[in-house]
Amino acid sequence: MTDQIDTRLPTVDARIYARGGLDILSRGEVAKLRDASTGIHDLLRGCALAVLTSGSASDDPRAARELYPDFDIEVQQQDRGVRIELRNAPAMAFVDGELIRGVADLLFAVVRDLAYTTIELREGGSRDLLSSEGITDAVFGLLRNARILYPTDPNLVVCWGGHSINREEYVYTKQVGYELGLRSLDICTGCGPGAMKGPMKGATIAHAKQRRRRTRYIGITEPGIIAAESPNPIVNNLVIMPDIEKRLEAFVRLGHGIIVFPGGVGTAEEILYLLGILLREENADLPFPLILTGPTSAAPYFEQIDRFLRLTLGEIATSRYEIIVADPAKVATRMAEGIARVREHRKAHRDSFFFNWSIDIPLAFQQPFVPSHEAMAALDLHHGRKPHELAADLRRAFSGIVAGNVKEDGMRRIEEFGPFEIHGDDDMMQSLDALLRAFVEQRRMKIAGEYKPCYRVVT
Incomplete structure (x- = not known):
């Protein structure tokens, strides 16, 4: 019989109280942050885990979750303010049992911004996200x-x-x-x-x-x-x-x-x-x-x-x-x-x-671009357009590659449907392909490991 080696990283359970940038939350905000059915809690958990592993050398969005699969966070409102319960949190964020102060500040920033977004910027919120002025006001x-x-x-x-x-x-x-x-x-x-x-x-x-x-x-x-x-x-x-x-x-x-x-x-x-x-x-x-x-x-x-x-x-x-x-x-x-x-x-x-x-x-520069395979293939990368209009579509092309490289949704799309295809004028595509190849050769796409392109430039 062979003894199994425990490879799990050390974790800590903790209870911390907000100060400074996050004073109070409404009951509605707390309820939304705890609601698992909307995906907000998963978003909070992922962002919180990123903060608690601050300084990590990995650029794989799944790495921290795989290292700390049992991590969870719960936000509670009480008379004295906001309290956060951490379960199985990375021990690297603590010193002598106390959460590092800078990490705590960043953690409360995560809660603050996600709480604000769920109320103000989600469907039915008070912000007009269909107009340029409304988006700027939201920012x-x-x-x-x-x-x-x-x-x-x-x-x-x-x-x-x-x-x-x-x-x-x-x-x-x-x-x-x-x-x-x-x-x-x-x-x-x-x-x-x-x-x-x-x-x-x-x-x-x-x-x-x-x-x-x-x-x-x-x-x-x-x-x-x-x-x-x-x-x-x-x-x-x-x-x-x-x-x-x-x-x-x-x-x-x-x-x-x-x-x-x-x-x-x-x-x-x-x-x-x-x-x-x-x-x-x-x-x-x-x-x-x-x-x-x-x-x-x-x-x-x-x-x-x-x-x-x-x-x-x-x-x-x-x-x-x-x-x-x-x-x-x-x-x-x-x-x-x-x-x-x-x-x-x-x-x-x-x-x-x-x-x-x-x-x-x-x-056109403010509307969220969802880099699906169809959207990437439909980008208008041709000469004859106004410079700012072409720049907007070129920006979307690079944004799609970023998503395929390091964003979990983009990575899933690539795993399911293969690389994005990018079409355009031949000279533009040749220049784009040369630029992207240089990024790969200079190891600018990933911090570690072999890079497998999430895109294909069609010339």
């Missing part, structure tokens, strides 16, 4: 409810980039973050590892040197992403948007400038989203600093991105971004100068410093 409401809209001078830099980057690129993101922090600029990212963590880590040192006490390291995610990209431990303001489109709008409305580091399909999606908006005639005079940067070794990466953008969106697209290689101080200086122009523009046009109302985001 504003979520950010305000998360208490991250501060009427202070513009200083928030959004940093985009891949979760799967090499060591040299990661160190470079920290160097840029350090230079931004020395100039008293705060950081907002997608909240995960890699290029989302590095700028925050660099900024923490610089902020400490400048004796800045009120610092913001904002992480904006959505339920389909957070399970694959757990929040990094530096995030001190977490916001969970309902879908990728509202997440992208939140970045653009909240940030005062954007820096793009090397990344994969998710980063390409973000670039196309922003350029598609900035290339609209309505936004032609709107200052919005956009810098693409990386170490010397990343120069070929940005050259390929630049060629792809020129081919698809035209030379006009290059006027909206600047590429800076291997010069963190220059990146930070140019960003600070750009944000100063943003400040003056908003003062002149009486726009708020904390939420960019002036930028025009059309409904």
Whole structure:
């Protein structure tokens, strides 16, 4: 008889009480969070588990659930406020039996945002999600409810980039973050590892040197992403948007400038989203600093991105971004100068410093895209379209690949029906295929393991 080895990871049962960002919930909100029939409880459980495994190196959305199959969470309302019961929670989130404070704050952010979404943004809620104005109002409401809209001078830099980057690129993101922090600029990212963590880590040192006490390291995610990209431990303001489109709008409305580091399909999606908006005639005079940067070794990466953008969106697209290689101080200086122009523009046009109302985001960029095989095959990727219209469909193509790579729904579709097919003009498809192949060869699709493409570019 052979003794069986217990391979289960250590877990903890705990009871914790809300403070700060989550004071109370209504009985209706608590009931919805506990209702297993609507899928909200499963969503809460998945997002909570992602937070409790913060710092995980995996980008498989199923990994944490498989490691902690018996984990559960229950939200309760009582006279003294909100109480959360955790059962079989990952022991890595605790120290001497106490939940790490930063993890607790992120956990309550999860409860806060999902509670708000279930009441305000679900069918029958008070928000109009069929109009552009209504969607923007919903994004504003979520950010305000998360208490991250501060009427202070513009200083928030959004940093985009891949979760799967090499060591040299990661160190470079920290160097840029350090230079931004020395100039008293705060950081907002997608909240995960890699290029989302590095700028925050660099900024923490610089902020400490400048004796800045009120610092913001904002992480904006959505339920389909957070399970694959757990929040990094530096995030001190977490916001969970309902879908990728509202997440992208939140970045653009909240940030005062954007820096793009090397990344994969998710980063390409973000670039196309922003350029598609900035290339609209309505936004032609709107200052919005956009810098693409990386170490010397990343120069070929940005050259390929630049060629792809020129081919698809035209030379006009290059006027909206600047590429800076291997010069963190220059990146930070140019960003600070750009944000100063943003400040003056908003003062002149009486726009708020904390939420960019002036930028025009059309409904086509706001409506959620469900990447089914039919929807992916139907994307209109052909020349002759207006740049912002083509950018919208290109963004959807990359969004579908992201879903097939790291989102559980997308992964299930691929397992059942095979790879997505992407059609378009030959030269565009050849350029897209070359770009995606480069992402695979440079291991930008997955953190670990062999990558099996979830797509097929038809040429």
